[in-house]
Amino acid sequence: MASLKQRGINVYNWFERRLGLGKPTIEMAEHEVPSNTSSWWYVFGSAATVILVLQVVTGILLALVYAPSASHAWGSLEFLDHNVRLGWFLRAMHGWGSDFMIAIVLIHLMQVFLFGAYKFPRELTWIVGVFLLLMTLGMAFTGQVLRFDQDAYWGLGIGASILSRVPFVGGPLVDLMLGGPIIAGPTLSRFFTLHVFVIPGALLALVGLHLWMVLRLGINDWPMPGRIVDKKTYVQEYHKLTEKTGIPFVPDAAWKDAVFAAAILLAIVACAFYFGPFGPTGQPDPTIIETAPKPDFAFLWIYAVLAYLPPSLETPVMFIAPILAIGAMLLLPLVSGEGEKHWSRRPVAVLMVVVIAVTLGAFTRLAMYTPWSPIMNAWTSVPIPESDLKDRTPLEREGALVLQNKQCRNCHSIGGAGGMRGPALDSIASRMTEDQIIRQVLQGGGNMPAYGNALNPAETTALVHFLLTLRGGTLSPAIDASRKLVSSNEQSPSQVHLRPSASGGP
Amino acid sequence: MNPIEPQSPSDQINVTQPADNSKSAGHSRRVFLFKLSLLLNGAVGAVLAVPIIGYLLGPALTKSSNEDSWIKLGPLGDFPEGETRLVSFRNPVTTPWDGQTGDIPCWVRHISGNDFQVFAINCAHLGCPVRWFAQSKLFLCPCHGGAYYEDGSRASGPPERGLFVYDHKIVAGSLMISAGKMPTLAARNCTKPVLTQIRTNSTATLADERGLMPTEGSQSRNSPWPA
Numbered sequence: 018m019a020s021l022k023q024r025g026i027n028v029y030n031w032f033e034r035r036l037g038l039g040k041p042t043i044e045m046a047e048h049e050v051p052s053n054t055s056s057w058w059y060v061f062g063s064a065a066t067v068i069l070v071l072q073v074v075t076g077i078l079l080a081l082v083y084a085p086s087a088s089h090a091w092g093s094l095e096f097l098d099h100n101v102r103l104g105w106f107l108r109a110m111h112g113w114g115s116d117f118m119i120a121i122v123l124i125h126l127m128q129v130f131l132f133g134a135y136k137f138p139r140e141l142t143w144i145v146g147v148f149l150l151l152m153t154l155g156m157a158f159t160g161q162v163l164r165f166d167q168d169a170y171w172g173l174g175i176g177a178s179i180l181s182r183v184p185f186v187g188g189p190l191v192d193l194m195l196g197g198p199i200i201a202g203p204t205l206s207r208f209f210t211l212h213v214f215v216i217p218g219a220l221l222a223l224v225g226l227h228l229w230m231v232l233r234l235g236i237n238d239w240p241m242p243g244r245i246v247d248k249k250t251y252v253q254e255y256h257k258l259t260e261k262t263g264i265p266f267v268p269d270a271a272w273k274d275a276v277f278a279a280a281i282l283l284a285i286v287a288c289a290f291y292f293g294p295f296g297p298t299g300q301p302d303p304t305i306i307e308t309a310p311k312p313d314f315a316f317l318w319i320y321a322v323l324a325y326l327p328p329s330l331e332t333p334v335m336f337i338a339p340i341l342a343i344g345a346m347l348l349l350p351l352v353s354g355e356g357e358k359h360w361s362r363r364p365v366a367v368l369m370v371v372v373i374a375v376t377l378g379a380f381t382r383l384a385m386y387t388p389w390s391p392i393m394n395a396w397t398s399v400p401i402p403e404s405d406l407k408d409r410t411p412l413e414r415e416g417a418l419v420l421q422n423k424q425c426r427n428c429h430s431i432g433g434a435g436g437m438r439g440p441a442l443d444s445i446a447s448r449m450t451e452d453q454i455i456r457q458v459l460q461g462g463g464n465m466p467a468y469g470n471a472l473n474p475a476e477t478t479a480l481v482h483f484l485l486t487l488r489g490g491t492l493s494p495a496i497d498a499s500r501k502l503v504s505s506n507e508q509s510p511s512q513v514h515l516r517p518s519a520s521g522g523p
Numbered sequence: 524m525n526p527i528e529p530q531s532p533s534d535q536i537n538v539t540q541p542a543d544n545s546k547s548a549g550h551s552r553r554v555f556l557f558k559l560s561l562l563l564n565g566a567v568g569a570v571l572a573v574p575i576i577g578y579l580l581g582p583a584l585t586k587s588s589n590e591d592s593w594i595k596l597g598p599l600g601d602f603p604e605g606e607t608r609l610v611s612f613r614n615p616v617t618t619p620w621d622g623q624t625g626d627i628p629c630w631v632r633h634i635s636g637n638d639f640q641v642f643a644i645n646c647a648h649l650g651c652p653v654r655w656f657a658q659s660k661l662f663l664c665p666c667h668g669g670a671y672y673e674d675g676s677r678a679s680g681p682p683e684r685g686l687f688v689y690d691h692k693i694v695a696g697s698l699m700i701s702a703g704k705m706p707t708l709a710a711r712n713c714t715k716p717v718l719t720q721i722r723t724n725s726t727a728t729l730a731d732e733r734g735l736m737p738t739e740g741s742q743s744r745n746s747p748w749p750a
Contacts, residue, residue: 086620086622087620087621087622087623087624088620088621088622088623088624089620089622170624171650171651171652171666174645174649174650174651174705175649175650175651175666177650177705177707178645178648178649178650178707178708179649180707180709181707181708181709181710182708182709183709187707187708187709188583188707188709188710189580189583189584190583190709191705191707191709191710192582192583192585193579193580193582193583195582195705196582197582197616197618198585198590198614198616198703198704198705199614199616199617199624199625199627199703199704199705200624200705201614201617201618201621201624201625202617202618202620202621202622202624203582203618204624300623301622301623301624302623302624302626303611303623303624303626303627303628303644303652304609304611304623304626304627304628306609306628306644306652306653306654307654308652308665309665309666310651310665310666320666323648323649323667323681324666324667324668324681326681328681328682328683329683331681331683389667389668389680390665390666390667390668391663391665391668391670393654393663393665396658422658423658423659424656424658424659424661424663425659427656427663428668438668461678461679464679464680465679466659466661466670466672466678466679467672467678468659470660470672470673471658471659471660471661
């Protein structure tokens with residue numbers, strides 16, 4: 018046994034004499050860190066690195082089968098899912114790994130922001146981190162394109178349409194993005210190049226730089242209220258703290274990183290196993306237009322923002338907002354590189370995190386049920402509640418048919434079913450008079466198209482009569498106060514003012 | 524390595540001790556040569572960069588006039604008067620590995636006689652595929668809810684303008700369109716004035732369409748919906 022051990026040491030020494038990497042690596046692993054940084058809050062960066070390795074490995078394995086050509090990519094994904102042993106599982110791991118990656122990177126970002134880690138002397142570490150975040154999102158978007166299905170095809174269309182709005186150079190930018198006049202083979206090839214070569218290369222290089230700076234400058238010490246960062250004294254204080262409370266990173270602090278990374282990997286495996294791979298949805302055939310394209314989870318909030326921006330603000334916001342946001346993140350450490358690190362002394366920082374998180378969450382939630390989109394098949398698939406048809410005149414029932422046939426339900430719900438683009442019609446007659454309904458239907462307005470050209474007078478009459486029965490059960494109908502005034506003026510000119518308007522309507 | 528190592532220290536001693544001048548002279552000569560080599564590599568890099576950048580920018584440098592060409596959509600009989608139909612065509616510029624992505628759909632509206640409108644499938648907002656609803660005479664977009672009237676003009680929603688239109692002509696009883704490039708706000712075939720896609724071929728249709736026009740103007744602000 019002893020000789021075997023000795024032989025092993027000899028082999029190590031043979032390599033070490035030539036490589037010289039063992040000693041600095043061990044020194045790096047055992048470097049002293051302040052003991053208060055051995056915390057469960059400090060595990061997200063290493064977890065993101067571990068997921069990156071997982072993504073690289075699963076990505077290479079998928080590339081063994083994937084065919085990066087517009088005519089075969091979708092088919093090769095189906096082949097992976099159904100014909101390659103465990104191909105579905107590898108796809109699922111890569112897809113869920115991507116979602117976990119973004120989540121962990123965002124948590125890491127939030128943690129280092131709240132812990133003031135971007136302050137002196139770690140400004141550049143933060144700036145590199147901002148680029149790492151952008152590249153992570155770039156990987157997510159290009160990866161979604163490689164899943165060359167309907168969502169990917171129309172997602173590229175959305176991307177091209179956004180780029181086409183860039184002033185002056187929009188057209189050439191679209192050409193560069195698509196690699197040709199339309200979304201086709203060359204488009205997929207360039208996104209393959211970006212996803213497999215360009216972005217990962219830059220990503221790995223910057224991760225190396227990021228880690229190098231963490232090692233060189235030391236991990237951010239646990240912030241304490243009142244412990245102010247001052248460029249003159251910080252480094253000295255940090256070294257004093259490390260000397261006083263220092264523990265070797267490996268193993269005293271690193272075990273938490275290792276446990277968390279293992280838990281995250283297990284979570285990815287579990288999600289991949291139980292939920293399976295993402296898509297592919299329908300094949301990327303643009304002539305199949307019965308589709309409602311949607312981006313992946315990380316970009317849902319953008320999808321929602323694009324639905325809510327007023328047309329006149331859309332283009333400026335599209336291009337100015339990202340520049341401001343990224344610029345602010347890059348400048349943050351340069352502007353506030355000193356001062357308090359602790360979150361309890363930085364209420365604006367905490368408020369910003371909360372507001373941004375709630376905003377992104379709200380937009381993401383909205384994009385999950387897209388209330389702004391018409392439900393394309395509601396007019397044929399959603400019924401009118403029985404109670405709204407009971408004891409109605411033939412004309413009113415005819416109007417209910419018109420309501421269905423003219424696709425009103427695609428945007429308007431009754432009884433909770435139907436589109437949400439327009440207001441629900443359950444109690445429309447308690448809010449609008451007959452004249453108002455007619456005007457609204459024929460001329461549109463307030464985000465509703467005009468139907469004057471799509472309805473003949475008989476259909477309009479029937480539709481309006483049906484709508485006038487929709488009063489939410491017991492609500493009283495809407496009254497045009499001016500009409501009331503006119504009609505009572507005609508009857509008894511002297512007593513108009515005190516008459517209560519008890520009843521009225523059609 | 525081994526044969527050289529023992530020599531180099533003695534070399535140094537030999538050189539440094541007798542003549543300091545010659546070393547510094549050699550040093551400045553080597554520095555000059557190094558700078559020259561940097562310059563040389565810079566020049567080679569610049570020469571290399573020309574084809575590389577040219578290759579990268581290739582798609583953007585192609586003249587868009589080369590990409591649009593006339594495509595036959597089918598005989599007029601395929602498009603009944605008063606109807607709007609989905610038609611697909613093979614894009615004139617494709618690669619053999621484009622597969623289905625080279626098939627591009629479009630909406631053909633036969634107004635009457637020889638009056639046609641051919642709309643792009645892509646919503647003018649962000650390019651999603653619009654769907655035609657004959658009963659309500661609307662094009663609806665599934666992504667962000669853009670809506671267009673039957674003549675392609677904007678009805679409601681986020682689009683800033685009407686649907687993109689392909690130029691068309693009728694040759695020997697067939698409908699032909701000029702296509703080839705994905706229609707976007709920046710593409711050449713879409714630089715027409717915003718919100719006016721009505722073709723003024725015949726006075727009859729013009730008058731017909733005028734009936735629609737007031738709705739566009741009046742719909743913008745006077746919303747009766749409670750906010």
